[in-house]
Amino acid sequence: GAVVSQHPSRVICKSGTSVKIECRSLDFQATTMFWYRQFPKKSLMLMATSNEGSKATYEQGVEKDKFLINHASLTLSTLTVTSAHPEDSSFYICSAPSGVAGGEGTQYFGPGTRLTVL
Amino acid sequence: EDQVTQSPEALRLQEGESSSLNCSYTVSGLRGLFWYRQDPGKGPEFLFTLYSAGEEKEKERLKATLTKKESFLHITAPKPEDSATYLCAVQALLSGGYNKLIFGAGTRLAVHP
Numbered sequence: 001g002a003v004v005s006q007h008p009s010r011v012i013c014k015s016g017t018s019v020k021i022e023c024r025s026l027d028f029q030a031t032t033m034f035w036y037r038q039f040p041k042k043s044l045m046l047m048a049t050s051n052e053g054s055k056a057t058y059e060q061g062v063e064k065d066k067f068l069i070n071h072a073s074l075t076l077s078t079l080t081v082t083s084a085h086p087e088d089s090s091f092y093i094c095s096a097p098s099g100v101a102g103g104e105g106t107q108y109f110g111p112g113t114r115l116t117v118l
Numbered sequence: 119e120d121q122v123t124q125s126p127e128a129l130r131l132q133e134g135e136s137s138s139l140n141c142s143y144t145v146s147g148l149r150g151l152f153w154y155r156q157d158p159g160k161g162p163e164f165l166f167t168l169y170s171a172g173e174e175k176e177k178e179r180l181k182a183t184l185t186k187k188e189s190f191l192h193i194t195a196p197k198p199e200d201s202a203t204y205l206c207a208v209q210a211l212l213s214g215g216y217n218k219l220i221f222g223a224g225t226r227l228a229v230h231p
Contacts, residue, residue: 004161006161034218034219041226042223043205043221043222043223043224044162044205044219044221045221046218046219049218091159093161093162095161095219097217106150106152106164106167107152107164107209107219108164109154109161109162109163109164110161111160111161112159112160112161114159
């Protein structure tokens with residue numbers, strides 16, 4: 001199956017700082033990538049759809065100024081949590097679909113990034 | 119409203135005790151149903167994609183089936199290494215031509231020796 005990587009795997013930061021998380025598709029190109037958030041023992045909640053060359057599409061209730069998404073190339077999307085606070089502590093996971101466009105096809109997930117805000 | 123419900127929430131099995139996990143869904147414009155396995159602290163690992171009612175797929179001790187309203191993940195003679203959370207997701211077509219995955223809450227499976 002396709003491989004998606006994330007960096008860093010875990011990060012601890014102080015309240016008020018910004019944190020950038022990278023998501024890369026290693027062996028395929030992805031015009032669309034997805035960012036999810038997962039709380040302990042809960043399922044994945046879609047935060048936003050990252051689109052190469054255009055603005056991200058955010059789910060209802062997700063602050064776009066808080067969670068900045070940039071899809072710089074066909075293999076890289078970044079999520080920046082700005083002015084992080086303890087309530088932003090969570091497990092962030094990205095995915096990339098194997099299809100050509102519009103997010104179609106099987107979505108392959110990265111290993112996740114554990115963010116802890118002190 | 120598009121919705122995915124998984125049951126049971128948690129399942130404890132003895133090694134070798136076969137069972138099934140259920141995923142029921144209501145979605146307009148189903149583009150596929152997906153099963154993933156997730157271990158603690160890791161991202162979901164892809165298992166199966168099912169596209170049409172009657173379709174079945176198998177991988178080692180796992181077999182996934184699909185009807186018009188639900189999917190089952192059958193686990194035959196499970197081993198302790200099958201312990202994980204199993205997630206079901208449906209892919210729905212949104213306005214604007216984008217697809218998104220709608221996840222169920224998952225079934226936490228524990229297989230004891």
